[in-house]
């Protein structure tokens with residue numbers, strides 16, 4: 168190798184920024200011997216997160232999948248029940264319905280927001296339908312008024328899967344309090360992270376008590392070592408909550424930086440508008456930009472995967488848009504037609520989006536993409 172060629176730093180697609188009180192708080196856990204789920208940070212993080220979402224209750228869990236599962240348990244989902252789920256999502260959204268013995272019923276998405284298409288929901292409502300999970304994919308909120316209206320008409324519950332959308336707003340209201348309850352993920356690459364972690368948020372006192380009960384093995388709140396129900400151990404560690412509290416203290420800064428990054432990408436990609444469509448932001452939405460996700464146009468001759476590989480060869484990590492559920496073996500549906508999800512999944516690229524990107528990184532990503540598309 169020619170040693171005069173300076174190796175360029177790889178640009179990661181995502182990752183945390185841990186530049187607040189994270190280390191201080193983790194050290195406090197170690198110093199005070201409070202590393203399990205017992206400790207001050209669990210309650211402090213839950214309180215701060217509830218404030219952040221303007222909800223009455225925030226109940227921490229060991230990951231986002233557990234948070235979604237607990238939401239469905241607390242809502243009383245039973246074997247044979249059906250839940251409406253967008254086909255374009257992360258697999259956990261559909262899996263939790265199966266964990267309860269239910270059946271996820273898939274619905275196509277909107278091409279500009281990547282979120283559930285309200286106009287396609289009602290055709291999928293049947294006698295066994297119990298609820299709708301609206302996912303705020305990649306940080307853009309779902310069209311909640313329309314989802315709620317349909318839910319009301321058919322007496323269905325609404326759960327928000329807000330795993331990718333901390334701080335996103337729908338008509339001026341933060342996600343997390345827009346349905347019966349919501350689930351968040353704090354996985355290492357999410358907007359707010361605890362390494363592994365999750366949260367259920369709700370304004371419903373009864374539902375909140377149920378989530379707490381089932382999270383903690385179902386132990387009676389009145390009698391130690393007494394169990395009336397089969398519960399789970401889905402608790403968050405104090406160690407993780409310590410990181411979460413530090414993250415939420417600086418969340419406004421983290422969210423603002425993501426919007427700057429998105430605006431910078433928009434500007435850099437404006438001259439490529441023939442080839443790539445930048446992520447839209449509906450008039451009623453405030454995007455949280457978990458992942459800045461573009462769609463390739465018909466003008467692009469290379470395949471999406473060829474473009475991902477070419478970016479990787481230049482040290483730029485990206486990800487393909489999720490495979491829709493109807494393409495995956497557990498949820499495959501012969502004859503199911505989801506043209507918008509197929510369209511987004513075959514043309515979508517998540518570009519690097521995280522708080523450690525420099526302006527030079529963003530320019531390098533966009534310039535490299537331009538060269539690949541115009542080659």
Ligand SMILES: *Cc1c(COP(=O)(O)O)cnc(C)c1O
Nearest residue numbers: 230231232257259330331352354
């Ligand atoms: C990350 C994610 C989850 C699951 O969260 P984990 O913390 O990884 O269990 C669920 N739904 C969506 C849409 C996600 O992005």
